[in-house]
Amino acid sequence: MTPASPAGSASGTQQARCDAILLASFGGPEGQDDVIPFLRNVTRGRGIPDERLEEVATHYRANGGVSPINEQNRRLKAALEAELAEREIELPVYWGNRNWDPYFADTFRQMHQDGHRRVLVLVTSAYVGYSSNDQYLEDFDRTLAETGLEGELELVKVREFFHDKAFTRPNAEFLGAGIDDVRAQLVADGRDGEPIKVLFVTHSIPTAAAEKQGPERIRELFGTDVYTAQHQAVADHLMDEVPQAEGLAHQVVFQSRSGDPRTPWLEPDINDQIAEDAAAFGGVVVMPFGFVSDHMEVMWDLDTEAKETAEEHGMAFHRAPTTGVHPAFVSGLVDIMGEYLRGEDGEPRTSGEQTVAGDWSDLTGDGGWGTLRQGEAS
Numbered sequence: 203m204t205p206a207s208p209a210g211s212a213s214g215t216q217q218a219r220c221d222a223i224l225l226a227s228f229g230g231p232e233g234q235d236d237v238i239p240f241l242r243n244v245t246r247g248r249g250i251p252d253e254r255l256e257e258v259a260t261h262y263r264a265n266g267g268v269s270p271i272n273e274q275n276r277r278l279k280a281a282l283e284a285e286l287a288e289r290e291i292e293l294p295v296y297w298g299n300r301n302w303d304p305y306f307a308d309t310f311r312q313m314h315q316d317g318h319r320r321v322l323v324l325v326t327s328a329y330v331g332y333s334s335n336d337q338y339l340e341d342f343d344r345t346l347a348e349t350g351l352e353g354e355l356e357l358v359k360v361r362e363f364f365h366d367k368a369f370t371r372p373n374a375e376f377l378g379a380g381i382d383d384v385r386a387q388l389v390a391d392g393r394d395g396e397p398i399k400v401l402f403v404t405h406s407i408p409t410a411a412a413e414k415q416g417p418e419r420i421r422e423l424f425g426t427d428v429y430t431a432q433h434q435a436v437a438d439h440l441m442d443e444v445p446q447a448e449g450l451a452h453q454v455v456f457q458s459r460s461g462d463p464r465t466p467w468l469e470p471d472i473n474d475q476i477a478e479d480a481a482a483f484g485g486v487v488v489m490p491f492g493f494v495s496d497h498m499e500v501m502w503d504l505d506t507e508a509k510e511t512a513e514e515h516g517m518a519f520h521r522a523p524t525t526g527v528h529p530a531f532v533s534g535l536v537d538i539m540g541e542y543l544r545g546e547d548g549e550p551r552t553s554g555e556q557t558v559a560g561d562w563s564d565l566t567g568d569g570g571w572g573t574l575r576q577g578e579a580s
């Protein structure tokens with residue numbers, strides 16, 4: 203695994219050019235028979251009790267055993283291919299997953315067989331955390347070793363993009379539309395003028411894992427862990443960007459905690475926060491900005507559970523979409539990938555545009571995750 207060095211920063215050394223792109227994702231089941239094997243893959247070696255697997259399985263079972271994530275990724279792959287073709291960037295796009303078919307091992311073998319030796323890897327996570335970054339790097343290294351492709355296939359991971367226009371522009375649009383919708387719901391209900399709150403929701407992680415992440419300068423600046431800080435910065439930026447959001451309350455909250463209930467995870471949970479806000483707010487806009495597609499965690503934890511919680515408390519509710527295949531997301535991602543691709547003149551072809559202010563370099567910091575792995579956090 204090569205450290206993510208954009209083409210332009212390759213000082214002096216003559217780098218080989220990337221000859222393919224890999225869309226790397228989580229993977230999900232595509233039928234009832236896939237559900238338990240998929241969950242075993244996800245929790246491999248982490249001692250997640252069977253009761254918990256069965257509980258999570260019900261979320262998938264209720265949807266025919268199918269997670270929407272693979273279809274979302276097929277659509278994203280097609281959209282990226284179209285955008286690349288439009289710009290005359292002639293690189294094939296492959297797709298591989300951590301937890302389901304097509305598995306990384308099969309895709310790596312296929313790419314190598316097709317003659318590719320240096321692959322630009324786009325991971326479907328906007329932020330830097332163990333699950334969204336480091337675990338992928340570990341998977342890539344392990345897969346290269348398992349397939350005997352170490353030294354044969356070089357992988358270059360595209361940087362995080364939570365702070366880029368690619369990600370913030372579609373989310374700003376969704377936030378504005380969400381506020382308009384909740385306002386309209388309140389008006390239709392004869393409750394015009396009741397206050398609205400914006401809840402920015404992301405995946406919870408064990409606090410021990412969050413606290414392990416450097417760098418210190420970000421922890422000090424935000425007064426919180428680095429995982430939360432990335433989300434806090436995006437949430438604050440979006441509230442500033444969107445005219446309709448002026449004067450509204452907002453907060454970063456968490457969803458989908460799992461594991462041993464005695465192990466502390468980041469809080470508050472979105473459902474608890476909705477219940478607490480019910481007395482003071484007439485409606486809630488839920489922004490699932492921790493994810494880049496409407497997958498099972500969005501369908502179940504937000505469209506089912508959080509929506510129910512809001513309804514029970516008589517609150518208007520709007521769940522905003524995720525970036526998915528929004529044209530600005532797709533073209534922004536290709537701009538960012540262009541940082542690693544050189545044009546005729548040897549310079550990076552394009553670059554992303556950072557919209558969230560701040561120095562977001564070296565987000566793992568302090569040598570990364572050290573010996574702590576999330577499975578050991580409890």
Ligand SMILES: CC1=C(CCC(=O)O)c2cc3nc(cc4[nH]c(cc5[nH]c(cc1n2)c(C)c5CCC(=O)O)c(CCC(=O)O)c4C)C(CCC(=O)O)=C3C
Nearest residue numbers: 228230244245258269271327333334405407460497498499
């Ligand atoms: C930070 C984060 C992201 C966001 C970053 C990113 O997007 O990469 C993410 C994404 C996802 N997580 C997903 C699904 C699951 N995550 C689990 C378990 C866990 N996630 C964790 C963290 C994260 N997860 C953690 C700390 C655990 C517990 C320990 C462990 O086991 O690692 C479990 C096991 C059962 C359970 O305990 O709930 C499942 C089934 C799906 C697919 C959804 C679909 O199928 O559509 C996606 C995109």
Ligand SMILES: [Fe+2]
Nearest residue numbers: 333405458499
């Ligand atoms: Fe997860």
